[in-house]
Amino acid sequence: MPEDRSYKAEKVIERLGKKLNRQVVGSLAACVHCGMCTDSCHYVLANPGDPTFAPAWKADRLRKLFKRHYDWTGRVFPWWVGAKSVYTDKDLEELKDIVFGKCTNCRRCSINCPMGVDFATFNRMARGLLVSVGVMPEGVAVVSKDQWEIGNQMGVLREDYLDTIEWMEETIQDELDNPKAVIPIDKPNTDVVYTINPREVKYDPRTISDAAKIFHMAGENWTMPSEGWDMTNFGLFSGDDDLGGSVASRVYDKMHELKGKKIVISECGHGYRSTRCEGQNWAGMDVDFEMESSVITMRDYIKEGRIQVDKSKNTDKYTYHDSCNFARSCGLFEEPRELLNLVTDDFSEMYPNRSENYCCTGGGGAMSMSEYAPDRLKSAKIKADQLKATGANVVVTSCHNCVDGLADLIKHYKLDMKVTQLVNLVANALVIPEEAEVAVKEPDEVETLKGLFAGKKIMVVDDEPDLRVFYGSVLEDNGAEVIEAADGDEAIGLAMAELPDLITLDLSMPGKDGGKVFEALRKNDATASIPVCIITGRPELRSLIYDRPVPAPEGYLDKPVSEETLIRNVRKIFEVGRAMEKQPV
Amino acid sequence: MNEHGLLHLSVQFAHYALVIMAIVYTFRIRWILGFKAGKERQASTGTPGRTDPKKGYMYSLANIMMPWAMESTRKKFFLYVQFVIFHLGVVAAIVQTFTLPFATKLHQHPIGGIAFTVIIGLAFLVGVYRIFRRIFDKYIRAISSPDDHFSLWLLTVWFFFGTLAAGYPVDKMTAIGMDGNLAMIIFFFMTAFFLLYVPFSKISHYLYYPFTRFYFGKSMGHRGVFPIVRKNA
Structure with a gap:
């Protein structure tokens, strides 16, 4: 009726x-x-x-x-x-x-x-x-809104994006000891325009510097766009063809503006499918340039001798997880294996594989829908069993979504494994020619690095004692004074009393959770301006933080966090803070 | 009306029903063709040269004859076998609606008559198994509509009478003027009903099969997925 x-x-x-x-x-x-x-x-x-x-x-x-x-x-x-x-x-x-x-x-x-x-x-x-x-779901609404309004699905602002690129440029210049190792922005008429996933900017900038290092070593004529750089597309997950078409058009339009020859899409299953395939259908437009996955680009660099790799540098036992969008919707399954075999010695298949592989369980936007996380993690048992059966200690995947999905299930099912991407393995295996060798640091430079956070007071909030010790040691080794809090109430009290320069904050804690602590700190005049870096093992709780009516945190990291990642992110937060202070009001 | 007259009438009904079914099918095909086919603008993906849209749809259409191609048929081989028997039974039963009245010699041949009886008889047994599965398997029961149940019962009962009709003593059959018996009369009346019911039921799935498999295969071929590459442990 x-x-x-x-x-x-x-x-x-x-x-x-x-x-x-x-x-x-x-x-x-x-x-x-x-x-x-x-x-x-x-x-x-x-x-x-x-x-x-x-x-x-x-x-x-x-x-x-x-x-x-x-x-x-x-x-x-x-x-x-x-x-x-x-x-x-x-x-x-x-x-x-x-x-x-x-x-x-x-x-x-x-x-x-x-x-x-x-x-x-x-x-x-x-x-x-x-x-x-x-x-x-709320998460779908939030991410879609970011992609409509800000132009990328994680709400990364233009200045943050450019700042991260600059920071990564400095990183590779330091590593290669070569000031000519640059990340060009908006350079016209290049052979390669490199597009990425905003997750790389926000949580995993190492993948950007690794890719930049590879492009540099290959002598590629390349650039990254200042706009239309997000090749991911939440329209694929939300089913919103208008959003899908709009996001894809931004990438294509920027490509036309730059007059580049080829878009290279960083390792992301849904991003590849959206930009390479569906985007043109949603946008109703044909494109006159090539698009390829960075997996193919890197493989070709090695096969053509444009970069040299030493596979003995990757010493773990690896398996490969096929992203559904890569393998089952785009037929990209042999190329990643080819590349993996070029940069590692010990690779074992998981079964079933290729287009018959099981989903990482984080696909289809599932990582952004926290309300369905229990069902998602329960269903992840199938993938966990598959991973365990390989006997590998590293699972390689060519998809950022899968990285998060797999990391989450590895933690949930307590598997002794870690997740990585091909770009990390290729960069790690790179043979740097003599003249570009990483400079050995002089003692005084080492001392300078050791004093990276000298004079800074950092509060580490986590209910897990081991993690407090780990974060604390890393930060103290770099010159910081560290104070620790084991739960939410203690964190608020200590923050008010000590007024640290930065707080690393866990989300899941007994008593007052990290979300409530974060909001309380932001709403208190004395602590409102203290930079906060969220470190959580539950990435699906993102909306718990970003939906609060207070300014967003300065950093957000998914556990497990390596020493390098922690230092890099803390350093970045301090650098951005300094840059903001220098800006005229 | 005597038995002979009833049999004659049932055969006529079945053939008129066939014409009606064809007409309704024409409308069904027009209906689906009335929807515009989606187009894929992107250049093909996958390993260059391995496959293409044509290979994709050929593989997809032939898929049903390759039980090893899909994990579902590979792992549930028994279900695949009974699928084959069931559908061979459908074909045999339809064919015998013509051969019984118009090619009686085929049924008089010792192999021909037995072949029809065995194929349709086995299909009947599969039908019984499927009825139980649809009622007692909680996954299947949860997705079954009244049409699913009725269609299966209809076919199974039709197979039952088809088996009896196929095994009708051949010396009594002389083209359309043959002596009838109850099984054959019921078989032909059921055929008439079956043919009238099919276009309105799930049984008409085979009408859509070429469309779904063609388009899905074409797309998956264009994307480098079909034919599926499988590496076993």
């Missing part, structure tokens, strides 16, 4: 009709409910006996709607064919929990369907319909 239908439900039904194309209609009409897809889904395998995780069951939530309104058998005999409409906003909320919370759009069921039903495609479409009426 349309008169009983909510406005949002009405719009969803109306927009569904506009989204239908022949492929989607075929997929919606063809399912025979044979159940062959059931065991292909990691959610099903991790939740035995619960049919609401089965791909066909989930697909039916949209199929029922389609049949009720767009297939005449469902219009005439709805009950008989299982057709059902949506009426209330609650119905839409329930649909939201299925299409966002019970599926990562990994497409594994699609390749296992005897009928060729591409569930992932219309699950994404269902997400888009809900997003169009404002029904979506």
Whole structure:
């Protein structure tokens, strides 16, 4: 009864009709409910006996709607064919929990369907319909807003981006002892325009400096754009084609402006798929330049002799995780292995692999939807078992999303492994010719480094004693005076009493959690301006911090944090702070 | 009306139903063709030269004959085998709606008659198994509509009478003027109903099959995924 239908439900039904194309209609009409897809889904395998995780069951939530309104058998005999409409906003909320919370759009069921039903495609479409009426997980709304308004999905400001690039440039100049090792910005007519994931700027700048080092050593004529540098695209996850088209257009437009020959996309599964493939379809535009993954670029550099590598420098036992978007939606699975074998000696496959691999469980935007984290981590058992069976101690992946997803499950299932990307391995294996050798530091320079944080008082807040000792030792070794707090109340009291120059803050703590501590510190005049670097093992809690009505933290790190990462980020926070102080009011 | 007349009528019904089914199918195909096909603008991905859209859709369409191609059919080989038997049974039963009245010699041949009986009989057994699976497997039950259940019952009962009809003593059959028996009359009336019901039910899935597999395969070929590359442990 349309008169009983909510406005949002009405719009969803109306927009569904506009989204239908022949492929989607075929997929919606063809399912025979044979159940062959059931065991292909990691959610099903991790939740035995619960049919609401089965791909066909989930697909039916949209199929029922389609049949009720767009297939005449469902219009005439709805009950008989299982057709059902949506009426209330609650119905839409329930649909939201299925299409966002019970599926990562990994497409594994699609390749296992005897009928060729591409569930992932219309699950994404269902997400888009809900997003169009404002029904979506909070994290999806926040990230989409950032990408619409700021131009990248992590809300990285232009000055922060440029500052990080400059900082990374200095890093490689130091490492190579070569002032000519630069990261060009907006250089026109280059052979390569390098686009990245904002996560690299925010949490993992080492991947930028590693890539820059490789481009430099290869003698590449390259640049990074000052705008349109974010090759990730939350439109892929949210199903919002308008956002997808807009984000992709920013990258393509900047490329046209720079008149570059080729976009090289850093290691990111969904970024590669979005920029290389779907973006043109969403934006409705054809492009006249090449696009390739940095995996292929790096492999070619080695094969063409443009860089030399010494694989003995990578001494761990490695396995490779195929990103769903890379392998199952873009056919990129042999090239990463080729590259991995060029830079390591000890590589073991995981099974199944390539396009049959299981999702890292952080795909489809799952890492930004904290409300579904328990189900996500439960389903990650399948991936954890897969990783464990390899016997490797390092899992390599070509996707930032997978890095986060895998790191999270490794911690959750207490696996003795770490995650890395190919760019890190290639950079580590680089053979630096004599003239560009990293300079051996003189004793006085070492002393200078040791005094990096001299005169600074840093408060370390973490409920885990081992971590407090580790962070404290690293910071003290670099000249800082360190004070420690083991819980939220102690942290607030110490901060008021000691007024440190910087606080590293854990989020999950007994009693007052890090989010509350952070807000309390920001709201107190005495502590409001103290820079805070969040260090958390639960990246999905990001919204807990960024959604608070107080200025964002100056830094945000995912555990585990290496010594190098901690120093680099603390140093950056102090440098940015100094730069801000120097700016005229 | 005597048995002979009933049989004659049932055969006529079945063939009229076939015409109606074809007409409804024409509308169904027009309906799906009325939706614009999505287009992929991007250059192909994947290892250069390994595959292309054509290889992708050929592989996709042939997929059903390659149980090793998909993990689902590889791991559930028994389900694949019963799928094959069930669908061979459908084909055999449809074929015998023509051969029984128009090519009786085929059924008079010792191998021909037995082949029809065995194929359709096995399909009947698979149908019974599928009915149990649809009722008792909680995953399948959760996704089953009344149409799913009814279609399966309809086919299984149809197979049952098809088996009996296929095994009808051949010496009694003389083209359309053959003597009928109850099984054959029911089989042909059921065929008529089946053909009328099919376009409105899930049984018409095979109409969409070429579309879904063609487009999915074409896309996956363009993206370098199909044919799937698999490296075993």
